[in-house]
Amino acid sequence: MSPPRPGTLHVVATPIGHRDDIGARAIETLRRVKVIAAEDTRHTRPLLQHLGIDTPLVALHDHNERTAVDGLVERMRGGDDIALVSDAGTPLISDPGFRFVRAARAAGLKVSPVPGPSAVVAALSVAGLPSDRFVFEGFLAAKSGARRARLSELAGETRTMIFYESSHRILESLQDMRDVFGPGREAVVARELTKMFETVLDGPLADLVDRVAADPNQQRGEFVVMVAGREASEDERLAEGLRVFAILKDELPPAKAAKLAAAITGAPRKALYGA
Numbered sequence: 001m002s003p004p005r006p007g008t009l010h011v012v013a014t015p016i017g018h019r020d021d022i023g024a025r026a027i028e029t030l031r032r033v034k035v036i037a038a039e040d041t042r043h044t045r046p047l048l049q050h051l052g053i054d055t056p057l058v059a060l061h062d063h064n065e066r067t068a069v070d071g072l073v074e075r076m077r078g079g080d081d082i083a084l085v086s087d088a089g090t091p092l093i094s095d096p097g098f099r100f101v102r103a104a105r106a107a108g109l110k111v112s113p114v115p116g117p118s119a120v121v122a123a124l125s126v127a128g129l130p131s132d133r134f135v136f137e138g139f140l141a142a143k144s145g146a147r148r149a150r151l152s153e154l155a156g157e158t159r160t161m162i163f164y165e166s167s168h169r170i171l172e173s174l175q176d177m178r179d180v181f182g183p184g185r186e187a188v189v190a191r192e193l194t195k196m197f198e199t200v201l202d203g204p205l206a207d208l209v210d211r212v213a214a215d216p217n218q219q220r221g222e223f224v225v226m227v228a229g230r231e232a233s234e235d236e237r238l239a240e241g242l243r244v245f246a247i248l249k250d251e252l253p254p255a256k257a258a259k260l261a262a263a264i265t266g267a268p269r270k271a272l273y274g275a
């Protein structure tokens with residue numbers, strides 16, 4: 001008898017708040033697989049009940065992932081398709097699953113996403129901050145010293161920065177961001193996205209600290225904090241413009257190269273052409 005076709009690991013996103021934010025393919029996958037590996041089975045069971053799905057669940061969280069993964073990979077080798085879910089949003093995004101995905105890939109097994117909600121993308125999509133480039137920082141440290149140290153390392157970051165935060169620390173984290181990035185730096189606080197008390201506040205960090213401090217309701221729930229990157233200085237823009245101009249001028253007439261380099265980098269065109 002030929003060996004069974006190996007199973008696939010489906011990494012399935014689930015809602016971050018609104019129960020209906022689950023796609024048809026996610027539902028079909030959760031119904032069809034042999035077993036669902038869930039961060040917290042008590043959390044996932046009500047979702048499955050709501051969807052009328054009775055696929056068996058096994059726990060896969062930070063504390064048992066190392067030991068549980070071997071057995072799950074073995075099941076896949078034996079032909080079982082498995083779905084991986086976390087409590088909310090996309091598994092592996094500040095959630096468990098990394099070791100399982102890594103082990104499945106290392107074993108040459110197929111790992112396939114069933115994409116859906118993730119708070120980082122949902123928040124960025126409504127922030128109105130530059131989104132062509134961004135960095136996801138996940139959770140900052142719980143202790144202020146370590147938190148400020150990390151923020152200081154990010155002080156020169158020019159891309160939009162995205163942080164996850166909990167109700168316990170939202171105010172202190174915003175205060176630290178104000179102190180490290182400066183009171184005028186633009187930021188957006190997205191709270192309870194897709195839920196009843198969804199709010200999206202924007203403004204300079206000093207204003208956001210004041211508004212969140214003044215209203216205890218604004219300190220409740222789940223948060224994504226997004227901070228605009230540092231604006232490049234005139235000198236930095238010129239240096240970047242010259243770098244891009246040097247590349248383009250080998251392929252284009254100098255006037256055209258200067259025009260394009262200025263448009264790409266924001267450097268003054270005359271200065272580039274002069275160079």
Ligand code: SAM
Nearest residue numbers: 016017089090093118119164165192193222223
């Ligand atoms: N895997 C999830 C994802 O894809 O977004 C993230 C899990 S992480 C343990 C939970 C954190 O995500 C929360 O503390 C909060 O920072 C953010 N988050 C999750 N749901 C959210 C929501 N509805 N509104 C705002 N932030 C949310």
